[in-house]
Amino acid sequence: xxxxxxxxxVIADTRRWLERAVIGLNLCPFAKAVYLQQRxxxxxxxxxxxxxxxxxxxxxLEDLRDSDPAERETSLLVHPQVLGDFFDYNxxxxxADAALEALELDGVIQVASFHPDYQFDGTAPGDAENNSxxxxxxxxxxxxxxxxxxxxxxxxxxxxxxxxxxxxLRELGNEGWQRLWRx
Numbered sequence: 001x002x003x004x005x006x007x008x009x010v011i012a013d014t015r016r017w018l019e020r021a022v023i024g025l026n027l028c029p030f031a032k033a034v035y036l037q038q039r040x041x042x043x044x045x046x047x048x049x050x051x052x053x054x055x056x057x058x059x060x061l062e063d064l065r066d067s068d069p070a071e072r073e074t075s076l077l078v079h080p081q082v083l084g085d086f087f088d089y090n091x092x093x094x095x096a097d098a099a100l101e102a103l104e105l106d107g108v109i110q111v112a113s114f115h116p117d118y119q120f121d122g123t124a125p126g127d128a129e130n131n132s133x134x135x136x137x138x139x140x141x142x143x144x145x146x147x148x149x150x151x152x153x154x155x156x157x158x159x160x161x162x163x164x165x166x167x168x169l170r171e172l173g174n175e176g177w178q179r180l181w182r183x
Contacts, residue, residue, distance in 0.1 A: 005080045005137075010044045013136040014078055020180045025172070027132050027165050030151040039073035048081045050092055057140060058099055061109055064142050075142040083138050086117040096140060110148065112141040128169040131177045132162075 018040070023032045034040055043060055047053035057077060064075045083089040093113055100106045114135035119125055152158050169177070 004046070007044050010078055010080050010137055011042055014042055014076060014139070016181070017136050021131075021177075024180070025165075025168055027168070029155060029161060034073040037073075039069070039071060041067075041072045041075040043075060043077050045077055045079040046081070047079055050082060050088075050095065053079050053082050053092070054095060054099060057096060058103060060140075060142060061099065061103055061105055064109060064144070065103075065105060069144060069147065073144065073147060076139050077142065078135075078137045078139040080137045083115075086115050086119060089113070089115050089138050108145055110143050110145055112143060114139050114141060126174060128172065128174055128177070129166040131169045131172075131174070132165045134177075136181070 018031065018035055022028050023035060026032075031040075041064070043056070045053055045056045047056055056079075060075050060077045064072060083092055090113075093111070096111045097106070100109060100111065114133050115138045116134055116136060117125070118133040118135075119130050120127075120133070123130055155161075
C-alpha cells in the first residue's frame, strides 16, 4: 500500500490549479470572486474505497446545504487515494448523482467533475481541450444550483465560454499546460 499524499500538498496543488488554470486562464468566469472572498471550501478525503468516498460526499453535500452561502459558496471534495482511474471515476459520477437524489438535493446542488486524466467523449486522451476539466487530483466540485443560475443569468455570453476555453487551451497546448505547474 502506498503512502497517502500529504494533506497540505493536496491543498496547495488544488489552490495552484485554481489560481493558475481555473482563474488564471479564466476557464470559469465565476470562480475568481468566490475564491478571493474565501468562499471555496476544500476538503481532502481520506477515503480509499468508493464506498468511503460516498459517505464523505454525503457529508459534504449536507454541509454545503446547511452552510451560509456568504461563508461557503462551493465545495471541492478532493479524493487523492480513490478513483485514480478516470473510467472508475466517471462511473462513480452516477453514484454521486444518486446521492444527490437520496438526500433530496437534486436541483439544489450539482456535482461537477474534475480528474487528472479527464477525457471528454469524442476526444483523444492528449487533446488539449480535456485540460479544462483536468485537476491535479481527482475531485468532485459541489455547486449550489441557485448560484449557478444567478451567475449564468448575469454573464453576457455564457454560450461562448466553452468555445473560448477550447481555443485558449489549444493555443496554450499541452506543453504550456504543463508549464503552469512548473512555474
